[in-house]
Amino acid sequence: LGLLDQSPFVLCVSRNAAWGSLEAVLAALREQPGQLRFATTGPATLLDLGMRELFTLAGLPFDAANAVPFAGAGEAAQALIEQKVELLGSNLGDVLPAIRAGKLRPLLIGSRERFEGLPQVPSALEAGLAPLARVVGWNAVFGPAGLPEPVIAAWAQAIAGLRQDAVWQRTIRAEGSVPMLLTPEATRGFLADQVALYRDLGRKLGLV
Numbered sequence: 188l189g190l191l192d193q194s195p196f197v198l199c200v201s202r203n204a205a206w207g208s209l210e211a212v213l214a215a216l217r218e219q220p221g222q223l224r225f226a227t228t229g230p231a232t233l234l235d236l237g238m239r240e241l242f243t244l245a246g247l248p249f250d251a252a253n254a255v256p257f258a259g260a261g262e263a264a265q266a267l268i269e270q271k272v273e274l275l276g277s278n279l280g281d282v283l284p285a286i287r288a289g290k291l292r293p294l295l296i297g298s299r300e301r302f303e304g305l306p307q308v309p310s311a312l313e314a315g316l317a318p319l320a321r322v323v324g325w326n327a328v329f330g331p332a333g334l335p336e337p338v339i340a341a342w343a344q345a346i347a348g349l350r351q352d353a354v355w356q357r358t359i360r361a362e363g364s365v366p367m368l369l370t371p372e373a374t375r376g377f378l379a380d381q382v383a384l385y386r387d388l389g390r391k392l393g394l395v
Contacts, residue, residue, distance in 0.1 A: 189346035190369040194280040194324035196237045196297030209295045216251045223252040225274035226263035237322040238276040244316045278324035280363035
């Protein structure tokens with residue numbers, strides 16, 4: 188029925204990490220292949236596939252760092268805070284509180300533009316990794332198949348109306364997401380692109 192927002196991918200290190208930039212991290216990965224660790228929530232999850240897509244786009248192998256699984260995004264972030272791992276790639280919304288608290292240091296926002304809440308952090312486009320912008324968390328409204336057209340139209344109109352809702356817009360951005368209000372047709376196109384992206388990544392990893 189309509190896409191609502193997207194939460195961009197973000198690469199983080201701990202506040203005490205020696206690396207102050209994406210370039211420094213990539214150099215360390217090249218110098219120490221397979222030695223650094225990144226937190227994940229398991230194979231075929233965004234935290235895992237996002238990092239592996241980052242590696243590939245940077246010209247590194249899929250296993251440039253070792254994946255360490257955790258039960259959820261919160262545990263993965265805490266593992267980085269406690270320096271049980273060296274890297275974390277996650278939805279911005281899941282780690283923004285820790286970033287604001289100074290517990291995590293963001294090095295890259297996986298989007299085509301800088302996130303206005305973290306203007307000092309370069310975007311994937313600036314880093315030459317523009318395709319990473321496709322790796323995002325997102326929220327959408329769905330309904331059962333066969334909904335009457337008037338119902339679909341009413342939902343589409345309500346979602347489109349959020350463009351004029353300044354409070355909703357501010358709230359979404361404050362939570363680490365970007366408003367991305369799409370029509371039902373455009374949402375189907377977005378979902379098809381997401382399925383293709385993760386299917387291709389899964390095939391590269393031998394997961395499908």
